[in-house]
Amino acid sequence: MIGIVDAYRELDWGYYGPELLTATWETLYLVAGSFLIGGFIGLLLGVTLYTTRSGGVLANRPMWLLTNFVVNLIRPIPFVILVAAIQPLTIQVIGTGIGNQAVIFGMIWASTFAIGRIVEQNLFAIDPGVIEAARAMGAGRFRIILTVILPEALGPLILGFTFVIIALADMSAMAGIIGGGGLGNFAIVEGYQRFRTEVIWLAVVVIIILVQLVQIVGNMLARKVMRR
Amino acid sequence: MTRTVTAEASTDRLIEFSGVSRVYGKGAAAVTAVDDVSFGVDRGEVFGVIGFSGAGKSTLIRMINGLEKPTSGTVTVLGLEVSRLSERRLPKLRARIGMVFQQFNLFTSRNVAGNVAYPLKVAGWSRSERDARVTELLEFVGLSDKAGHYPEQLSGGQKQRVGIARALAAEPDILLADESTSALDPATTTEVLRLLRRANEELGITIVAITHEMEVIRSIADRVAVMDSGRIIETGTAHDLFSDPGDGEGSFVATALKDRPDADDLARIRRHTAGRLVTVSLADAGGVGRVLGSAANHGVSFEIVHGGLSTTKSSSYGLLTLAVEGAADAVEGFVVELRGVGQVREVQA
Numbered sequence: 096m097i098g099i100v101d102a103y104r105e106l107d108w109g110y111y112g113p114e115l116l117t118a119t120w121e122t123l124y125l126v127a128g129s130f131l132i133g134g135f136i137g138l139l140l141g142v143t144l145y146t147t148r149s150g151g152v153l154a155n156r157p158m159w160l161l162t163n164f165v166v167n168l169i170r171p172i173p174f175v176i177l178v179a180a181i182q183p184l185t186i187q188v189i190g191t192g193i194g195n196q197a198v199i200f201g202m203i204w205a206s207t208f209a210i211g212r213i214v215e216q217n218l219f220a221i222d223p224g225v226i227e228a229a230r231a232m233g234a235g236r237f238r239i240i241l242t243v244i245l246p247e248a249l250g251p252l253i254l255g256f257t258f259v260i261i262a263l264a265d266m267s268a269m270a271g272i273i274g275g276g277g278l279g280n281f282a283i284v285e286g287y288q289r290f291r292t293e294v295i296w297l298a299v300v301v302i303i304i305l306v307q308l309v310q311i312v313g314n315m316l317a318r319k320v321m322r323r
Numbered sequence: 324m325t326r327t328v329t330a331e332a333s334t335d336r337l338i339e340f341s342g343v344s345r346v347y348g349k350g351a352a353a354v355t356a357v358d359d360v361s362f363g364v365d366r367g368e369v370f371g372v373i374g375f376s377g378a379g380k381s382t383l384i385r386m387i388n389g390l391e392k393p394t395s396g397t398v399t400v401l402g403l404e405v406s407r408l409s410e411r412r413l414p415k416l417r418a419r420i421g422m423v424f425q426q427f428n429l430f431t432s433r434n435v436a437g438n439v440a441y442p443l444k445v446a447g448w449s450r451s452e453r454d455a456r457v458t459e460l461l462e463f464v465g466l467s468d469k470a471g472h473y474p475e476q477l478s479g480g481q482k483q484r485v486g487i488a489r490a491l492a493a494e495p496d497i498l499l500a501d502e503s504t505s506a507l508d509p510a511t512t513t514e515v516l517r518l519l520r521r522a523n524e525e526l527g528i529t530i531v532a533i534t535h536e537m538e539v540i541r542s543i544a545d546r547v548a549v550m551d552s553g554r555i556i557e558t559g560t561a562h563d564l565f566s567d568p569g570d571g572e573g574s575f576v577a578t579a580l581k582d583r584p585d586a587d588d589l590a591r592i593r594r595h596t597a598g599r600l601v602t603v604s605l606a607d608a609g610g611v612g613r614v615l616g617s618a619a620n621h622g623v624s625f626e627i628v629h630g631g632l633s634t635t636k637s638s639s640y641g642l643l644t645l646a647v648e649g650a651a652d653a654v655e656g657f658v659v660e661l662r663g664v665g666q667v668r669e670v671q672a
């Protein structure tokens with residue numbers, strides 16, 4: 096025990112402190128950036144999958160087949176391989192193949208399709224009777240999506256998105272492979288490659304705190320919405 | 324008594340089915356849910372459709388607001404041919420038709436007031452108009468104190484009252500009720516039926532109610548269609564249907580009412596009476612007492628072994644099975660007198 100305490104007492108905080116802070120901000124940036132865009136597109140994909148299926152409010156078989164095919168095609172590709180594979184596209188869109196923005200671009204591609212499935216699954220849990228009731232009242236299809244389908248599934252959706260944010264934090268740890276930063280990169284470069292386990296554990300503690308915070312907020316919001 | 328409703332349009336005819344069929348699936352797996360059905364519903368009526376589960380009732384009622392399309396035939400509602408309206412033009416018609424469901428289908432994301440206000444938002448009412456209307460409706464269904472409650476905080480009966488308030492919100496011409504009381508206990512059923520009756524009588528709303536429960540038809544329907552395997556096999560006024568349900572075997576009403584003793588009942592009855600068994604159908608329950616009272620004058624005695632007197636929404640009727648004992652000619656004299664108040668059928672034991 097004394098050994099551990101001493102290790103952190105002797106740590107060069109003047110160097111590691113600011114580095115850790117920067118890495119934390121970078122992780123937040125990577126996660127927030129990819130979540131805002133990927134979450135939004137994923138939501139659209141999930142709603143498309145749910146509503147275009149036969150019997151859905153926008154039932155459209157070609158559209159459903161196409162969406163379903165694309166999701167099934169891209170979702171299983173491992174993150175590292177996908178990031179490497181889309182390099183040319185990344186350079187086209189971002190202007191460079193490396194750095195945090197390139198990482199966000201890759202994370203969007205890697206997460207959007209999984210988010211689509213998560214959203215679809217949560218929408219499936221809605222009682223079809225309430226959608227039918229809205230139709231019987233003369234509500235249009237887009238009104239039904241916005242004022243019935245999404246609100247009725249809001250609680251589970253919040254929990255789903257909480258899970259997604261945590262998965263994105265996990266994904267962001269690999270940012271280093273294309274020159275991105277963040278806590279994962281910090282742990283590898285400053286800790287692992289220099290045989291400084293106590294530095295790796297700094298990143299671990301920060302990650303645990305961040306993930307716990309996200310989970311607590313997510314649970315709170317979901318409980319509030321579901322009135323439990 | 325079976326009345327075939329002709330397709331000619333009267334001015335106050337709100338709903339008209341003409342040769343309507345609905346087939347699900349194709350080829351060998353095809354199910355004809357609704358089979359060549361024609362009937363009409365006039366303004367202000369409560370039209371009941373009764374039949375066993377799977378008879379096609381839900382399919383039928385869902386064609387009225389276009390939730391379901393006929394495979395053939397035409398459905399005309401409020402002067403519009405529903406069967407030919409596009410999904411885009413249907414909402415306008417649907418706004419004039421309220422619907423109540425067996426499982427209530429309340430929005431769990433909205434409280435009671437929010438549920439009732441929803442169709443008003445759809446219809447484009449302003450905020451203040453909506454608030455006023457919601458207050459008025461919650462008063463009508465007796466739930467003013469529950470405006471801020473969420474569906475899971477309500478009992479089944481309260482949920483259905485919210486369902487009815489929501490269905491009536493946008494001042495529809497027609498109210499569709501699909502098994503509106505089938506998920507409720509008898510006491511709550513009575514409460515909900517009373518509410519539907521008030522909607523019809525006080526607000527003048529035309530109601531189409533489908534159900535597998537005789538009680539529902541008996542207490543609210545003016546006219547009734549009996550459905551079996553997709554077809555309408557009997558139509559008539561509720562009174563006609565109940566007071567003279569046709570001959571036992573094959574008649575849904577007779578079977579469901581159990582108005583005549585079946586083989587088991589007869590065996591039981593025969594164990595303690597040897598009298599002549601007759602069933603009397605009374606179109607009007609009034610006057611029966613005097614006739615029964617005359618038994619003594621004929622020198623016969625009788626016992627009511629099955630059935631009784633009952634009421635529909637607007638009339639009374641009776642279906643009594645009597646065991647009459649006495650000298651054969653005296654019994655005959657009494658039976659002749661019974662024929663004067665109702666239709667008499669011999670019961671073979």
Ligand SMILES: Nc1ncnc2c1ncn2[C@@H]1O[C@H](COP(=O)(O)OP(=O)(O)O)[C@@H](O)[C@H]1O
Pocket residue numbers: 347348354355356374375376377378379380381382383
């Ligand atoms: N969407 C559907 N797809 C296939 N068959 C259906 C569908 N809806 C109803 N049916 C069939 O049509 C028949 C009538 O059903 P329904 O109208 O629900 O009867 P009811 O309301 O009288 O119980 C049943 O045999 C049922 O299985």
Ligand SMILES: [Mg+2]
Pocket residue numbers: 377380381382502
């Ligand atoms: Mg049904």
